[in-house]
Amino acid sequence: MTKRAHNFCAGPAALPTAVLERAQAEMLDWQGKGLSVMEMSHRSDEYVAIAEKAEQDLRDLLNVPNDYKVLFLQGGASQQFAEIPLNLLPEDGVADYIDTGIWSKKAIEEGRRYGNVNVAASAKPYDYFAIPGQNEWQLSKDAAYLHYASNETIGGLQFDWTPSVGDVPLVVDMSSDILSRPVDVSQFGLIYAGAQKNIGPSGLVVAIVRDDLLGRARSVCPTMLNYKIAADNGSMYNTPATYSWYLSGLVFEWLKEQGGVEAMEKRNRAKKDLLYKAIDASDFYTNPIAINARSWMNVPFRLADEKLDKPFLAGAEARGLLNLKGHRSVGGMRASIYNATGLDAVEALVAYMAEFEKEHG
Amino acid sequence: MTKRAHNFCAGPAALPTAVLERAQAEMLDWQGKGLSVMEMSHRSDEYVAIAEKAEQDLRDLLNVPNDYKVLFLQGGASQQFAEIPLNLLPEDGVADYIDTGIWSKKAIEEGRRYGNVNVAASAKPYDYFAIPGQNEWQLSKDAAYLHYASNETIGGLQFDWTPSVGDVPLVVDMSSDILSRPVDVSQFGLIYAGAQKNIGPSGLVVAIVRDDLLGRARSVCPTMLNYKIAADNGSMYNTPATYSWYLSGLVFEWLKEQGGVEAMEKRNRAKKDLLYKAIDASDFYTNPIAINARSWMNVPFRLADEKLDKPFLAGAEARGLLNLKGHRSVGGMRASIYNATGLDAVEALVAYMAEFEKEHG
Numbered sequence: 001m002t003k004r005a006h007n008f009c010a011g012p013a014a015l016p017t018a019v020l021e022r023a024q025a026e027m028l029d030w031q032g033k034g035l036s037v038m039e040m041s042h043r044s045d046e047y048v049a050i051a052e053k054a055e056q057d058l059r060d061l062l063n064v065p066n067d068y069k070v071l072f073l074q075g076g077a078s079q080q081f082a083e084i085p086l087n088l089l090p091e092d093g094v095a096d097y098i099d100t101g102i103w104s105k106k107a108i109e110e111g112r113r114y115g116n117v118n119v120a121a122s123a124k125p126y127d128y129f130a131i132p133g134q135n136e137w138q139l140s141k142d143a144a145y146l147h148y149a150s151n152e153t154i155g156g157l158q159f160d161w162t163p164s165v166g167d168v169p170l171v172v173d174m175s176s177d178i179l180s181r182p183v184d185v186s187q188f189g190l191i192y193a194g195a196q197k198n199i200g201p202s203g204l205v206v207a208i209v210r211d212d213l214l215g216r217a218r219s220v221c222p223t224m225l226n227y228k229i230a231a232d233n234g235s236m237y238n239t240p241a242t243y244s245w246y247l248s249g250l251v252f253e254w255l256k257e258q259g260g261v262e263a264m265e266k267r268n269r270a271k272k273d274l275l276y277k278a279i280d281a282s283d284f285y286t287n288p289i290a291i292n293a294r295s296w297m298n299v300p301f302r303l304a305d306e307k308l309d310k311p312f313l314a315g316a317e318a319r320g321l322l323n324l325k326g327h328r329s330v331g332g333m334r335a336s337i338y339n340a341t342g343l344d345a346v347e348a349l350v351a352y353m354a355e356f357e358k359e360h361g
Numbered sequence: 362m363t364k365r366a367h368n369f370c371a372g373p374a375a376l377p378t379a380v381l382e383r384a385q386a387e388m389l390d391w392q393g394k395g396l397s398v399m400e401m402s403h404r405s406d407e408y409v410a411i412a413e414k415a416e417q418d419l420r421d422l423l424n425v426p427n428d429y430k431v432l433f434l435q436g437g438a439s440q441q442f443a444e445i446p447l448n449l450l451p452e453d454g455v456a457d458y459i460d461t462g463i464w465s466k467k468a469i470e471e472g473r474r475y476g477n478v479n480v481a482a483s484a485k486p487y488d489y490f491a492i493p494g495q496n497e498w499q500l501s502k503d504a505a506y507l508h509y510a511s512n513e514t515i516g517g518l519q520f521d522w523t524p525s526v527g528d529v530p531l532v533v534d535m536s537s538d539i540l541s542r543p544v545d546v547s548q549f550g551l552i553y554a555g556a557q558k559n560i561g562p563s564g565l566v567v568a569i570v571r572d573d574l575l576g577r578a579r580s581v582c583p584t585m586l587n588y589k590i591a592a593d594n595g596s597m598y599n600t601p602a603t604y605s606w607y608l609s610g611l612v613f614e615w616l617k618e619q620g621g622v623e624a625m626e627k628r629n630r631a632k633k634d635l636l637y638k639a640i641d642a643s644d645f646y647t648n649p650i651a652i653n654a655r656s657w658m659n660v661p662f663r664l665a666d667e668k669l670d671k672p673f674l675a676g677a678e679a680r681g682l683l684n685l686k687g688h689r690s691v692g693g694m695r696a697s698i699y700n701a702t703g704l705d706a707v708e709a710l711v712a713y714m715a716e717f718e719k720e721h722g
Contacts, residue, residue: 005395011400012603017389020397026386028381036381038562038608041370041684074564075585078599082583110584123402158721159636196600201399203435203564220581222443223471224436236487238439239557240566242373247399263517320395323402 006345009323010153010298010336011176012196019250019340038243051240053251059272061252061260064208069231071207072245077103077175077194079225080205082108084147084171085194086192086221088213089115093144096120096168098137101128101152102329103173111147119170120146128155130290134163144190145169149297150183151177153197154327156287156334158295162187169213177297178206179255181265182341189213197297198338200248201258204241255339264339271337272296278350284357302332308360309333315356321349367706370684371514371697372537372658373557380611399604403597408424412601415610422621423539425546425569431590432568433606438464438536438555440586441566442471445508445532445551447582449574450476454505455530457481458497461520462489462513463690464534472508475579477652482505489516491651495524499695506550512538512656514558515688517648517695519656523548527687530574538658540568540616541700542626550574558658559699561609565602616700625700632698632707639711645718663693669721670694676717682710 007014016039024228029203030037033046055070064070071078084107089095093115099122111117111146121137124132139146146165151158153176162184169189178193185191190209196202207227214228223229229237255264276294279285287294287301303312309325309332318323326332337346368375391398394407403406416431425431434440445468450456454476458469460483482498484491500507507526512519516539524531530550531679539554540617546552551570557563568588577590584590590598616625637655640646640662648655648662664673670686670693676684687693698707 003395005392007400009396009400009405012399012401012403012600014400015397018529020389024385027388029364032364033683034364035368035683037375038373039368039370039375040373042373042563044370044684074437074602075437076438076599079435079583079585082585086583112583113580186563194600196603201602201604202403203605204629219474222440222586223474224440224443224582225583238437239373239555239561239563241435241605242557243562243605244564244602257691263483321397322394323405342366 005320005322006341007322008293008335008337008345008349010197010327010334010343012202013192013198013336013338014340015247016251016254016340019247019254022250023247031110037246040242042239042242042252047242050246050249050260050300054245054252057252057256058206061255062183062208063180064187067211068208069211069214071209071227071230072235072240073205073207073230074203074241074310076202076205077173077192078106080115080173080192080207081107083225083227084145085111085114086225087217087227088169088171088190089144091115091218094118094140094142095259096140096143096146098146098148098163100131100149100157100203101155103154103175104147104149105154107147107149107173111188118143123157126290128157129288129293131157131159131293139165143168145171147171147173148285149173151296151297153336154330156289156295156298157302158297160292169210176338179261179264179293180268180297182261195244195248197336200251201244204248206248267343268296268337268339271341271343272299274343274346274350275299275335275337278353282357282361298334298336298340300326300330300332300334306331311360312356316352319348319352321352362627366681366683367685367702367709369696369698369702369710371558371686371688371695372555374559374697374699375565375701376561376608377425377612377615377701380608380615383611384527384608398607402602403525403600403603404509408603411607411610415606415613418569418610418617422616423544423546423569428572429546429569430572430575432570432588432591433596433601434566434568434591435564435602437563437566438534438553440466441534441568442468442593443475444586444588445506445589446472446475446587448578448588449530449532450505451553452476452579452591455479455501455503457501457507459485459507459509460572461492461510461518461522464513464515464536465510468508470535479504484518486551487651490649490654492518492654493522494602500526504529506532508532508534510534511716512658514659514697515691517650517656517659518654519658528665530571536657540622540625541629541658554665556609558697561612562605565605565609567609575644608710628704629657629698629700631703633660635704635707635711636696636698638662639714641716644722646714658699660689661687661693661695661696665722672721673717680709680713682713
């Protein structure tokens with residue numbers, strides 16, 4: 001029997017075992033057709049059906065309104081950092097950005113290469129441990145859009161509210177929390193997410209864009225980075241990342257079987273509650289993030305003595321608890337607990353943490 | 362036992378069965394680590410070893426000189442059509458392009474969006490059935506580069522020679538014939554190829570770029586499209602398409618086991634000889650391409666009466682000969698016979714063609 005570890009990797013992250021089993025079964029011969037999904041023409045009836053079903057399932061899961069296009073793109077969220085201003089920021093316009101950590105800062109840096117960027121608020125004065133409330137934001141008049149990251153994968157900082165900026169299109173990087181709980185898509189102009197946390201394998205980006213934002217691309221925008229061209233061609237202007245799209249579709253199917261994002265919210269709440277409770281109940285482990293900004297998906301924590309980091313990680317690995325090392329820019333530990341990570345994994349982690357503390361605390 | 366069809370798809374194309382079997386076996390648990398390759402951090406020791414081995418195997422297969430970087434990118438060849446001028450064409454410069462069909466024309470169109478493009482030669486006067494010799498080319502003085510497509514996937518037109526343009530960097534789209542036979546990399550400034558024909562799954566692009574061409578990107582070039590940034594970060598500026606990279610590595614391993622590109626050349630020559638011979642020996646089937654420009658990889662052919670196209674395709678499919686329909690812009694038939702398509706597949710096709718001709722000819 002296959003041994004499956006508890007994988008707390010921040011991304012590329014764990015996928016549901018059931019999804020991998022199905023992909024494995026279909027690898028050489030999809031539904032008796034004698035070929036793998038990755039060997040199919042993207043224009044074949046079979047593949048188009050796979051792609052359309054994936055899109056429809058995602059629409060169902062997030063209740064995507066009809067006036068939004070769902071795009072399956074490439075290049076990761078980092079490519080979106082350029083794609084967004086190239087599509088949405090006029091040369092003489094201004095865009096508002098909120099800085100809550102490493103990923104939103106990267107978006108800001110790339111945005112500045114294409115025009116006027118106003119950092120309307122920053123978590124820096126709070127050492128990136130809290131998110132400034134909207135009453136503290138310095139918004140521009142007539143911003144082309146407001147950009148923020150709903151969850152900072154590295155810092156472990158997550159919005160538990162949605163900004164309200166009137167007619168200004170809200171653009172959100174949901175790479176690490178999309179599909180983890182319900183969201184009202186109609187509040188956004190553009191939602192985008194790299195697939196490799198809650199959707200599927202890396203190399204795929206999902207973008208959900210409101211129709212009125214299509215067709216504004218600048219003349220220097222590469223054809224492949226133009227949302228309208230992607231939308232007009234059903235994300236098949238050229239060959240898309242067909243196998244990654246298919247795998248994402250399997251994840252969407254699995255999510256529906258599990259009860260959708262409402263069920264995920266319940267499960268994810270139970271997971272993060274268990275883990276934060278274990279951290280807070282101990283003086284040995286700490287998480288510095290303001291309670292209302294703690295991420296449900298990425299839980300960074302420190303040990304009382306960083307000399308114990310190595311033995312902690314070694315012991316974890318010996319128990320099949322993998323990839324708990326914090327990001328190199330932050331240090332300490334980080335447990336990423338996306339949809340595919342079960343409560344059993346968190347229970348195993350919490351049990352190990354207690355055991356380790358008893359031994360070394 | 363798994364049934365595997367003979368798949369003549371132009372792309373995404375057939376992959377070696379042995380590669381898919383290995384991927385299948387490793388799908389849930391890579392080498393006893395308890396996780397899939399697609400669930401690994403791209404910065405983990407395990408994944409970095411997978412990625413580096415893939416690069417080294419590709420370098421070995423193509424004898425890539427040390428002063429070239431091998432990049433694993435995203436967005437398909439179509440994204441390269443913008444990436445190339447954004448990286449290599451100064452705003453006041455000129456680039457030469459050769460037009461031999463649909464793909465090179467797409468590169469020309471996108472190139473024009475970024476500057477001065479000189480179409481130095483076109484196959485149009487030959488109805489795209491032949492490639493104009495270099496004596497007919499109108500090259501610019503001091504071109505930033507010369508771009509051509511070594512093989513036109515749709516037209517079935519392939520260079521059997523390498524242009525000689527002195528110090529002008531030669532930029533070639535090898536999407537559909539890379540690794541099909543030996544090539545002298547040192548003659549090129551940049552070789553690029555979408556993976557989905559001879560390398561691996563779609564969503565990955567391999568670029569082999571000479572060091573002196575790095576660092577010339579224009580200010581409007583998105584960070585993710587900048588070759589130097591990709592090179593400086595080992596194609597991991599952000600999360601690459603990890604699973605596609607791994608699968609490509611399995612293909613490279615398989616190619617080495619088969620005897621490398623020299624063995625592929627032998628096998629591919631036998632395959633195309635068999636198929637063109639069958640076409641030429643019959644008045645029922647025709648291929649219009651000049652003998653010296655006939656593609657080894659994509660063999661378009663027509664039936665004497667196009668009313669027979671449908672029955673031909675139906676009969677083929679019933680025999681497990683899949684995806685023989687020609688591109689919608691061309692009509693007729695097309696057999697794509699990349700590395701992963703064995704001589705047995707071509708033999709089965711040729712036998713069916715004879716049978717069909719006997720019945721309907």
